[in-house]
Amino acid sequence: VITEGGIARLTGALRGLPELHRGEVWLAGAGPGDPAHLTLHALAGLMQADTIVYDALVDQRVIELAAPGAQRIFAGKRGGRPSAKQADINGELVRLARQGARVLRLKGGDPCVFGRGADEMMTLARHGIPFRLVPGITAGLAALSMALIPATARGVNRGIFLATGHGAAGDDDWSDWAAVAQLGQPIVLYMALARIEAIVRGLLAGGLSATTPAAVIAAATLPTQRLAITALADLPDAITGNDIAPPAIVVIGDIVRTRAELTTLMPLLAQEALA
């Protein structure tokens, strides 16, 4: 159903996008995983780059959209695997740009939503290297869509709080979960599995009800996508009991109920969307 005319219009749109110049770096988001969620701008970066520096969360099918001759540099940072240090990645981007490469720095989700894009921008600016920010669909919001949980719903919430649950050494040990609970708005947590017990404890102590609906969505948009729906107090057990592993997004709040309302009305949705 994709016609020649459609491809011609698309090609015209791609040709109108900015050029990735020699010695320049694009900090681009690849979205949540499935190449379906890649933007035209990120795609134009993939097509033009002669060097791609990519993260562990970037799907192989996305990388395959690049020119066959492009150099691919893996710069993943995932628990358990040998990982590149952020300072090394920053240095590599500077080195490649100075060699005159057209560099695409490709990250899962959005480069500036818990993605260290700020660090990399600042490094490039400090070295006088021209760069461009190319937004991507952030994993937290994509995961909600895949689970048929709207980020906002009229009469339910007026805002949504996106937060990292990661508390690695060197980071501030911010953990004001009581203030988050007091906000009374849904919470979307990135990288929260390792500290989920402490986070749930903090939210309960801050006043959230133990029965607040909660969900965890692993590998959103990928064939390995999984979903567990539970109550706030049971979230740690639901994660271990269902063998849910990173990457995963946790969502806590009344918006989670929407999925049950939808699938009750239309049982087929439950199968189509998620296991």
Added chain:
Amino acid sequence: VITEGGIARLTGALRGLPELHRGEVWLAGAGPGDPAHLTLHALAGLMQADTIVYDALVDQRVIELAAPGAQRIFAGKRGGRPSAKQADINGELVRLARQGARVLRLKGGDPCVFGRGADEMMTLARHGIPFRLVPGITAGLAALSMALIPATARGVNRGIFLATGHGAAGDDDWSDWAAVAQLGQPIVLYMALARIEAIVRGLLAGGLSATTPAAVIAAATLPTQRLAITALADLPDAITGNDIAPPAIVVIGDIVRTRAELTTLMPLLAQEALA
């Protein structure tokens, strides 16, 4: 620099995307404005739809990527213009699907981030009409990227609160800005211009400092894009003094300082990014 090989790989990826069937509705996000930020999935919807129901915030260049014969139905809801009621839009989607159309419901940003996607999903499910959610880049996060303001930065913030400032008749009059202030994390406001004075007053009363950095970004990603940077207490004056009109995103928090740090290091960035 977009090669034939690149187009062939892209065409292959598009052909692998789901089919938009007769009698089905895709609720898709068109992203912040510029077609550069459209995803492949939304694009596949545009290419396959025979009826497109679109909002005021969807750029004309996006609509032009659709098949020339596709029916285009404007369903904008913007202050000051004749506007479609949400119930009418819901009814129209049901009617079109029942007629056997391939319907693309296209919204600015993401359909489920302050976009009434929840309402429309629920209506479709209630009438047994198959649908699919296709996420888009939400305007709030895209606006930050355009302004070179990272949504998160290590050592600065651990989360970000997205909220609507809109308090139209019929909505709850939620306005717990004191709790938002107590959170101590950056705030991104959608549709907040009309009520900005009350919001700023609430945040100041809640404990935010009058000198907290703030920015307003209008028409993000479009040629008419504009930016004003100020302090929280001066936000209402900065909006009126610079004639800033909707659509606009307001951001409040220390992350706003990053733009000044970047443009001091690299003055060219300021010109390239925004006026």
